[in-house]
Every structure is written in C-alpha cells, then in structure tokens.
Amino acid sequence: xxxxFSLIKQYFQRQRPGHAVLGIGDDCxxxxxxxxxxxxxxxxxxxxxxxxxxxxxxxxxxxxSLAVNLSDLAAMGATPRAFTLALSLPAADPAWLGHFAHxxxxxxxxxxxxxxGGDTTKGPLNVCITVFGEVAPGHALRRDAAQAGxxxxxxxxxxxxxxxxxxYLGEHPxxxxxxxxxxxxxxxxxxxxxxxxxxxxxxxxxxxxDISDGLAGDLGHILAASNVGATLNADALPAxxxxxxxxxxxxxxxxxxxxxxxxxCFTAPAAHREAVLAAAQQAQTMVTRVGTIDAExxxxxxxxxxxxxxxxxVGFDHFSGG
Amino acid sequence: xxxxFSLIKQYFQRQRPGHAVLGIGDDCxxxxxxxxxxxxxxxxxxxxxxxxxxxxxxxxxxxxSLAVNLSDLAAMGATPRAFTLALSLPAADPAWLGHFAHxxxxxxxxxxxxxxGGDTTKGPLNVCITVFGEVAPGHALRRDAAQAGxxxxxxxxxxxxxxxxxxYLGEHPxxxxxxxxxxxxxxxxxxxxxxxxxxxxxxxxxxxxDISDGLAGDLGHILAASNVGATLNADALPAxxxxxxxxxxxxxxxxxxxxxxxxxCFTAPAAHREAVLAAAQQAQTMVTRVGTIDAExxxxxxxxxxxxxxxxxVGFDHFSGG
Numbered sequence: 244x245x246x247x248f249s250l251i252k253q254y255f256q257r258q259r260p261g262h263a264v265l266g267i268g269d270d271c272x273x274x275x276x277x278x279x280x281x282x283x284x285x286x287x288x289x290x291x292x293x294x295x296x297x298x299x300x301x302x303x304x305x306x307x308s309l310a311v312n313l314s315d316l317a318a319m320g321a322t323p324r325a326f327t328l329a330l331s332l333p334a335a336d337p338a339w340l341g342h343f344a345h346x347x348x349x350x351x352x353x354x355x356x357x358x359x360g361g362d363t364t365k366g367p368l369n370v371c372i373t374v375f376g377e378v379a380p381g382h383a384l385r386r387d388a389a390q391a392g393x394x395x396x397x398x399x400x401x402x403x404x405x406x407x408x409x410x411y412l413g414e415h416p417x418x419x420x421x422x423x424x425x426x427x428x429x430x431x432x433x434x435x436x437x438x439x440x441x442x443x444x445x446x447x448x449x450x451x452x453d454i455s456d457g458l459a460g461d462l463g464h465i466l467a468a469s470n471v472g473a474t475l476n477a478d479a480l481p482a483x484x485x486x487x488x489x490x491x492x493x494x495x496x497x498x499x500x501x502x503x504x505x506x507x508c509f510t511a512p513a514a515h516r517e518a519v520l521a522a523a524q525q526a527q528t529m530v531t532r533v534g535t536i537d538a539e540x541x542x543x544x545x546x547x548x549x550x551x552x553x554x555x556x557v558g559f560d561h562f563s564g565g
Numbered sequence: 566x567x568x569x570f571s572l573i574k575q576y577f578q579r580q581r582p583g584h585a586v587l588g589i590g591d592d593c594x595x596x597x598x599x600x601x602x603x604x605x606x607x608x609x610x611x612x613x614x615x616x617x618x619x620x621x622x623x624x625x626x627x628x629x630s631l632a633v634n635l636s637d638l639a640a641m642g643a644t645p646r647a648f649t650l651a652l653s654l655p656a657a658d659p660a661w662l663g664h665f666a667h668x669x670x671x672x673x674x675x676x677x678x679x680x681x682g683g684d685t686t687k688g689p690l691n692v693c694i695t696v697f698g699e700v701a702p703g704h705a706l707r708r709d710a711a712q713a714g715x716x717x718x719x720x721x722x723x724x725x726x727x728x729x730x731x732x733y734l735g736e737h738p739x740x741x742x743x744x745x746x747x748x749x750x751x752x753x754x755x756x757x758x759x760x761x762x763x764x765x766x767x768x769x770x771x772x773x774x775d776i777s778d779g780l781a782g783d784l785g786h787i788l789a790a791s792n793v794g795a796t797l798n799a800d801a802l803p804a805x806x807x808x809x810x811x812x813x814x815x816x817x818x819x820x821x822x823x824x825x826x827x828x829x830c831f832t833a834p835a836a837h838r839e840a841v842l843a844a845a846q847q848a849q850t851m852v853t854r855v856g857t858i859d860a861e862x863x864x865x866x867x868x869x870x871x872x873x874x875x876x877x878x879v880g881f882d883h884f885s886g887g
Contacts, residue, residue, distance in 0.1 A: 288651035290688030366612030
C-alpha cells in the first residue's frame, strides 16, 4: 500500500516548472497574484454514485473533475491560474491513479493551470478541486448584471449529456453509437474558458453562468440575482448532435432542463451582437442566440413560431434527487 | 428535503459584511489580495471513519474542519483571509447543519476568516475546506529553511489527542475525566495562527510545520526538505496535561508520534531565543525548546540526561492504517 505522501509525490508532483512561488510539498502553496487582478475562486466536489457512476473511467473522471471547475472560471471570464486537489480513495490503485492523473493534467496543461497543493486520504471515492483564476477588477461576468432587453446566448450545444444519462438509466434507450457519442459529452465536457475570457475582456457580455444543473435552473439564478425575467425560444436552443435527431418534446425538455452541459449561458446588449460573434470567433466556439431578458419576472418559453409553450421543468438538484 | 441551493443559503450565507469583492452566490468568489502580499493556500479533506468517528459532534466537526486548515496557514506564518467549504452529506439534517455551521463560524469569526464559496452534495460525509491567507513575500515559514545549529521549538502541548484515541480504541483505557480532557484536544484543536504570524513577521523563525501526523513524521518533512538531521530531547517534549501523568514510555511515544496535535514545530537560530519567547508572549502561546537541528541526516532522541534513546516510531499515515 502506498503512503499518503508518496501518493501525492508519485502521481501529482511534477517536474515541469510552474508559475506558483511554492507548489506541492509544504503546509501551504504560495501564489503571487498578478498585480491589479482579482482572484476568482471556485470549488466543486464530485461524489461517486452522485456525479459519476461507480467504476467510472479514471482518465475521464480526472478530466471532468477539473473541467467542471474551469467551467466556473469561464463563467466569470477569469483566466485559469492554479488548482488544488483533495482526493478520497477506497484504495491506492496505481493504475487508477495513473489514468486519473493523465486525464487531469491533459486538461490542466491545455489551460496552463498548475496543481499547487493537495490532500489524499482513504475513504469513499470523492474528488474535490478548488480552482483559481485571474480577472481584471470590474470585468468579472456576474449573475446579477443582466438587464431587460439583453440577448440571451448559449455556447456550444446542450442536452446530449442528459440524453446519455437517460440512455444509461433506460429512461430513453439509445443505440450504441448514440449512447457513445452522447456519453462523451457527459464524461468529457469542454470548459469554455477562451470564450469567457473573450466575453469579459471588452467587456462584451453582461451576466454569465455555466450550465451545470440544467439551463432553466441556471438561467433562473441569473434572473433572480438580476431581478429580471426571460423569454426563451425552446426551438432555438442548440441541441447536441444526438439530441437534435430526437422527438421535439424530448429535445426541448432535455435542452431546457438537462444538466452536465458545462456550456455558458450569458446575456449581452443587443447592440453587442457583432462583438459577441467576434468573441466567439476568437474563441473558436459556437454561440447561439436563444432569447431575451425581460423586465417582467419569470421564465417563459416560446416555440419557433413565437407561440407560448408550457414546459414544466425543474433543474437538477443534488438533494431533491433522492 | 432541502435543496442544494437553500442549504448553502440557509446555513452558510451570512448577512455580516465581508472583505471579499464577491462572496457566496456566483460561479466564483472574487478576492482582491492586499497589494504586495502572496497568497498562502491549503486544502484538507476530512472523511468520516478516518478523521472523525461516525456520529461525531457536528459543532466540534465544524470547528475542527476549519482548524486543521488554519493550522496550515499558521505553519506558513500567513494571516487568514477566506475559505471555501465543500460538503458531502448523507442527508440534509437541519439540526446537524446548524451545529456544524455554529462550530465552523465561531472559529472563522475568531480569525476574521470569511466563507466565500462552497458546494454541497449528497454522499458519504466528507468535509473539504480550502483556506486562503496572506503573507509578505519572503516571509513564509517554509519546510526547507532549517539550518544546522537551529533550535527546535514546539508550541503548546502534544500527545493528548493521541491518548484520547488510545482511550477510545481501548488501546490504553482512560478514566472518564481523563478521556474527556484529552478528547477535547482531539476534537477542538487551537490553530496557532497568532504565533505563526509573530514568528514570520521579523522573521524570528526559519522553518515551520504543523504537527498533524505526529512530531517525528512532520519534523521529518522539515529535515528532508532542508537536508539536515535533528536531535530531540524526548523528555523535553511538552506532553499534554493528561499524558504528562502517564508512564514515561507512553508519554515519550505519544509525544513523538501522536498525531492530531495541530501545534507548530519550528526552528530558529539560537541567537533568536529571546525573540522566539517574545513572539510567544505576544501570541500568548506557550513554546518549548525541544532539540537541535544537526548537519548529520536522521532523527535522534536523547533522554533528560542526554543519553541516546532508541524510540521506534512511525508517523500516522492515512494509507498505512489499513
């Protein structure tokens, strides 16, 4: 059995030079924030059986554990800088740790985000990452900044992760190819870091959130914080490639209240449409305009013809699930 | 059942004004580091059945979860600023959450350390806190800074937490009063934040670590990082009030390799003895000189008469425990 210390050293302490003043191996890491920036901080805990299946692929889990945190930085328009990792494991399996570290560092390196500290312990599988990014004062994309008349935009596509879950659970059986394609969206989300940064730089966008618990619920947080309402075109929602081939009712429902999408939902003044598209182009990320912020509270849906739709949806909630 | 969002809001979002630019309630918190400081960051994960017993008192658990993190800041000489909390719970029990929050915030407020973000989820009980402190560049007390000839010091007393565990496990039965007194040391450690700050300010100390896994193992990290050795006077080690009444062999052993002490072990030049005592006075924390850093690698023990002692000890390790 490996010891706690060699676990960190062997799998997570790397030779490549980092930005941190002091990385893994002391009581604390030391980070010197760039002068004139604010630090954006987010923490997410992933629990076996709740956020991922027992026996989940370790490489994908390493990727996803960091991805969901980077997605929070993206939603603030912050540039990733560093992260800490706390890991509870039933056993110190070298193969598992190697795969996990591989998935984790592949994504970390792609975003130049350095692992600066950690903790490993024995226990039920649990991954807790805290991530640090930098953003210029006043440029963070907050939830409380949406204004009536703003366009509502969504990055990438949504709903395929929810469809994959429906396939796994037998709620909506999928053929093997569709299960595989949609599952990749569930296990390997792409945090929209470049887009978030481009949207916050000018700034182009006003409010933003990442879609983790389903669009309706997450947009609802923007509406509540900004004291506004919204109208969404349910048929403009950018369904994932597999979900797009499914019946209308399922497509609308899984787009509006899926979960595990890790795309950005953001608002921007209508006068910024060109700038939004330029930012998307710069970030090489697709964006779709899906609705409008209203002064009137509440979230309303319309169809492609502009006719009101009654979609009864609830966002995913880790405690209401049972 | 409470929802994930109301859990955070109801128990952990507070009305008192904080230092953070943006606290709980967005994708990220925003922290503006004080100009010219570095950020000290540490993360610790506490797992039921590993770091605390099933059914542990929630208020004490709230205290201890933050205390072990503040202790890491203390060991760097950093001033606490903020923390994030990720919490996995089998159920959202309002009474438990109230007690947990009470213990957590009592300690947080005592150190003016603000909760700026968090995550709650359903799962096996697990508490992961990441803490942020500030320290002037070059003033952090690192593990690699010990030098041959340095005095070795310890704050407070050690070994009573280990004795409490021995009592619980029947390894060394204790009467009720002794079990109660020693258990308080196990459940309610006092992070030595003021002492750490006083030692780093001048700076008075060279290297420091907090004693979490037992003195021998933790001092061993300083020795390895600094490429030095040490001689400890096993009879000078400041045993806790209960352990001090126990047989010599047990006292020496639990002092040298206890665990869960959360006292500081630090080194300082012999010329700084007065300054160390002044710092201790300023922090109103007892300190005891227990040995010397040697050029020769290895950790040696002597008794009160200066005679070599053979103590066969191993530090506590979360993965070697079974």
